[in-house]
Amino acid sequence: MTLRTSNDAILTDYQPFVVGLERNLPYLDPAPFGLETRWFIDPTRRASGTFLDLLQRLDALTFGPEGMPMDKWVFYDCAELPGFIYGFATPAADLTADERAVFGVPAGYDGPVPFSMYIAIPMHEDGAWFGHNLASLNRTFPERRLDYLGTITKAIAFKAYKIRRFYGATQWQSKALYIHTKFGPLDLSTTYTPAHSLPETLTYGLQVTDELLRGAAGDPAHKLPRVEPNLHLDATDVEGMKRLQADIEAGARLQLVGPPSLRGKSVLHPLRRLS
């Protein structure tokens, strides 16, 4: 069944790419939701160098100078070798001169230029993957009308990677939570994480189904059920995070059930305590 999304123009105007080792490709669905992958990029080949440089540029453009651009070795060791990078691209010939300049596309390059990417790597358990980077340029190039590109990329990448159980980590103050929570209630396995450089990090898990991915992508026929919160956490309340973490370590089950909301100057997260 064809995928419908919040912005179907992305699926018609841009084509998917995948970066991954050839040996890993049997574990990939090359046509998630029937959407054929146009470009397969092998990171071990010299000819892939320019495209991989453009991915690094995409990362930098998305997160800006205040972000933490990934070194190339991190891309290589923490994405391209163990997992996959899935995203949407368009041929360089489709870019304006200004866009080529923003990307730093080398003269003479006529390959794909990436506008979004989602990175996930396999975990020890079969079907489990950890996602660690979502980048998209809808804000960099507003005239291209790439609304929802990040969410759509993430949803289709999940299907391509054949993810059954998904894990991620992010900070309580991250705007990325607006996207992550579109995928339904998130099971919290940490609310305060000293093992992370930013302890105010939450770790979440999610059981993945096609229904869920279609709903997250914006298919109007697949609305995700809404779960009501029974407590809230302020995004700056470190003591509250520690208390909830102690509860989790004692056996409590908590979910993050929706996007953050503003109440006065506070950012509040809706949670549900299941036990």
Added chain:
Amino acid sequence: MLLRYYRRILDDCEPYLVARPPVLEAMGRAPLGIEIPAANCFDPQKVGSGPFLNLVKTLDEQTYGPLGLSMPSWVFYDCAIMPGAVFGFARRASALEPWVHRSLAVPPGYDGLVPMSLFIAIPLPDRTTWLVYSLCSINQVAAGAAPEGLWRLTLALGTDALGMRELVGTSRWRSPRLGLYAGLGPLDLMTAWTPAHDIPATTTFRVVTDASARDRLLRGDAVGPEGIHRYLDADDFGAMRALQDELEQGLRWAVVGPAEIRGAETRVPLQLRDAPADHPVDDGVGFTRRFQG
């Protein structure tokens, strides 16, 4: 039997693991017969594991930071201890000399385990091949802080604990780490010149990690000159690019031993896999080796 020469390590150090419970349950808790105490297994999602994990991060940073390959802080969590596991050896803080405390920035008053070595690996999609992206021992940071051979024993036990059948790794051509990995067996090259990496003079390889490989590693077997067809000059970027071209054309080259060093020259022994017995070899194959790792 093979472990008798590693007795000093086993007497002085304790093995440890960092892994989520599902990973821990699937892992061998007595690699090569060496029991990992339950108290030395750390769940990265528990607050109480924080101080030890900070020391693990410090050891990694002290080792790789000077190489320009510092692990970004989030990578340790997102790309190491959540998807995979860390194995290593540690000593009690109270057993360490003050200068070792300073080397690893052990917090004042800390009396728990201090990591002396680490081996971080994460699975590939087949779940039997693992990518190793950290392997180090405190001897690289503070020479003499732990017995010799710690690196080697950590690699051997780490591969067994994780149950990996094949290891994928990356290394700079000049790194002694490459020779250590080659102790497991022939390193089948996936790249010889790697523009996808910050340091293109990096090789990517895979090697079988079965019981025989671990035995070879622990014994320190060396391949004789008869298994070598060519050497790669570890400082010759042109030769690396040429080798990469050959790999991309389908030739299967492998590193078959530690680098040989003479004066300022470092050369890495290569073997063309599946080559006929009478395959020609380069001039100068076989002179005194320096064993590394």
